[in-house]
Amino acid sequence: xxxxxxxxxxxxxxxxxxxxxxxxxxxxxxxxxxxxxxxxxxxxxxxxxxxxxxxxxxxxxxxxxxxxxxxxxxxxxxxxxxxxxxxxxxxxxxxxxxxxxxxxxxxxxxxxxxxxxxxxxxxxxxxxxxxxxxxxxxxxxxxxxxxxxxxxxxxxxxxxxxxxxxxxxxxxxxxxxxxxxxxxxxxxxxxxxxxxxxxxxxxxxxxxxxxxxxxxxxxxxxxxxxxxxxxxxxxxxxxxxxxxxxxxxxxxxxxxxxxxxxxxxxxxxxxxxxxxxxxxxxxxxxxxxxxxxxxxxxxxxxxxxxxxxxxxxxxxxxxxxxxxxxxxxxxxxxxxxxxxxxxxxxxxxxxxxxxxxxxxxxxxxxxxxxxxxxxxxxxxxxxxxxxxxxxxxxxxxxxxxxxxxxxxxxxxxxxxxxxxxxxxxxxxxxxxxxxxxxxxxxxxxxxxxxxxxxxx
Numbered sequence: 001x002x003x004x005x006x007x008x009x010x011x012x013x014x015x016x017x018x019x020x021x022x023x024x025x026x027x028x029x030x031x032x033x034x035x036x037x038x039x040x041x042x043x044x045x046x047x048x049x050x051x052x053x054x055x056x057x058x059x060x061x062x063x064x065x066x067x068x069x070x071x072x073x074x075x076x077x078x079x080x081x082x083x084x085x086x087x088x089x090x091x092x093x094x095x096x097x098x099x100x101x102x103x104x105x106x107x108x109x110x111x112x113x114x115x116x117x118x119x120x121x122x123x124x125x126x127x128x129x130x131x132x133x134x135x136x137x138x139x140x141x142x143x144x145x146x147x148x149x150x151x152x153x154x155x156x157x158x159x160x161x162x163x164x165x166x167x168x169x170x171x172x173x174x175x176x177x178x179x180x181x182x183x184x185x186x187x188x189x190x191x192x193x194x195x196x197x198x199x200x201x202x203x204x205x206x207x208x209x210x211x212x213x214x215x216x217x218x219x220x221x222x223x224x225x226x227x228x229x230x231x232x233x234x235x236x237x238x239x240x241x242x243x244x245x246x247x248x249x250x251x252x253x254x255x256x257x258x259x260x261x262x263x264x265x266x267x268x269x270x271x272x273x274x275x276x277x278x279x280x281x282x283x284x285x286x287x288x289x290x291x292x293x294x295x296x297x298x299x300x301x302x303x304x305x306x307x308x309x310x311x312x313x314x315x316x317x318x319x320x321x322x323x324x325x326x327x328x329x330x331x332x333x334x335x336x337x338x339x340x341x342x343x344x345x346x347x348x349x350x351x352x353x354x355x356x357x358x359x360x361x362x363x364x365x366x367x368x369x370x371x372x373x374x375x376x377x378x379x380x381x382x383x384x385x386x387x388x389x390x391x392x393x394x395x396x397x398x399x400x401x402x403x404x405x406x407x408x409x410x411x412x413x414x415x416x417x418x419x420x421x422x423x424x425x426x427x428x429x430x431x432x433x434x435x436x437x438x439x440x441x442x443x444x445x446x447x448x449x450x451x452x453x454x455x456x
Contacts, residue, residue: 014127019174020066023123025167026132027062030120031055032160033136034113036143039156041106042280057117060084064121084118105146109139129171133164152275155285162194265300269293334370338363338432345425353421354409360421360428361406367432372440381406390438398427 017023031054038050064080092111116135123129140157143149169190173183275281276289329336341363348356361381368374368388375384382403391399405424409416 014125016125017123017129017171019170022129022167022171022174023062023065025163025170026123026129026136027058027065027120029136029160029163029167030062030113030116030132031058032156032163033140033143034058036140036153036156036160037106037109037113039153039282040143040146040148042282047282057084057114061117061120062123065123078122080121081118084121085115088114088118105142109142112139126171129167133167136160136164150275152278152281152285152289155288162191165194166190265296269296269300272296334366335436338367338370341366342425342429342432345421345428349418349421349425353418354416356421357406357409357416357424360425361402364402364428364431367435371435371438392434395431395434398431402427402431 034054034057035051038047038054060080061084088111091114092107095107095110112135116132119128120132123132140160144153144157166187169187170183173186272289272293276286276293278286281289341359345356345359345363348359364385365375365381368385371388373384373388375381379387385399385403386396402424405420408414409420
């Protein structure tokens with residue numbers, strides 16, 4: 001027995017991916033990153049060839065992951081992965097001398113992307129998924145901090161990082177028992193949050209003046225919205241790259257000097273139009289840049305005309321008041337909704353007493369909803385209202401009065417009158433005021449109880 005020989009420990013098993021949507025989102029993020037690499041070296045030519053080649057490479061690799069992800073065979077996709085790995089070695093060896101002269105980092109990025117595509121047919125576990133995203137984000141950071149990168153690179157890196165973040169969110173949501181429409185709603189909310197945060201960072205967050213962050217407008221440390229750029233700085237010098245960059249370099253500074261008296265937004269739009277004059281940028285991207293600049297110019301003109309018409313300054317604290325008002329509206333949404341419903345019910349009393357009664361009862365439903373007492377599937381309004389455990393004795397008698405008056409019209413032959421509608425509205429308003437002072441209904445520990453099973 002050899003005591004010096006160590007038995008290698010087995011690697012911990014990784015959970016398997018449970019949805020193919022993660023594969024699709026990862027493939028989109030990978031493809032956008034590959035196109036960002038081609039765009040950064042677009043002046044060397046071959047942008048169209050790179051589009052076709054990377055598209056086929058992405059499809060060949062991730063189509064294998066789509067096909068073999070749910071299979072239980074351990075060797076599924078192995079032959080395709082070996083074939084793609086052989087192509088990776090051949091391309092890396094053939095392109096090494098030329099790319100080494102242009103930059104070893106770019107050659108390393110190319111190799112990492114090729115290897116990730118070659119490993120894609122066997123991506124079936126969480127470990128494979130996280131490794132692919134790690135390579136995509138690492139290559140993305142390398143490309144963003146390259147000396148030739150400018151803001152136009154975000155046409156490719158922005159979608160790449162967004163698809164990667166959505167892949168993580170989708171992978172997390174797949175492990176929770178959520179309906180499909182809820183996952184879509186969460187994804188839309190996530191994208192809205194990303195846009196809001198990036199807009200805030202663009203306007204107010206400090207930015208480093210070095211480290212190659214040429215894709216951010218303005219290298220000042222105060223944030224773009226808090227300082228006016230000098231000539232040749234800030235948005236006027238947006239994307240001032242050379243060689244493989246957007247190609248206008250010092251011209252951007254001259255454009256900024258001509259815009260010295262204009263606002264920051266005007267200088268930003270001017271820099272966008274100037275960037276679109278680069279002939280090496282693909283035609284569709286140049287049209288998109290012109291479209292963004294046109295829309296931004298139109299919005300800026302409308303905003304300036306509105307400010308001139310109203311003559312209302314908007315200091316920074318005004319936005320804090322808007323946020324505080326929005327928070328208060330959300331915090332008291334049930335109380336505000338009940339009062340608005342009762343107000344409309346009061347206006348409908350002489351016109352349609354029955355509609356007024358229905359709106360009064362719906363307002364009380366909303367008030368109970370705010371206290372955590374939600375109507376269960378198949379539950380009647382009487383069962384719903386009487387299920388709230390904190391009704392005082394007098395209030396419970398008023399609840400029965402409203403239910404009897406509503407039921408006599410809803411299920412009986414009696415016609416609704418103005419006096420009935422007024423009585424129901426007044427009692428519902430009183431019960432809503434009482435509910436406002438009562439505690440909320442405790443949430444059940446387990447899943448929400450459903451309706452009682454019907455017996456045959």
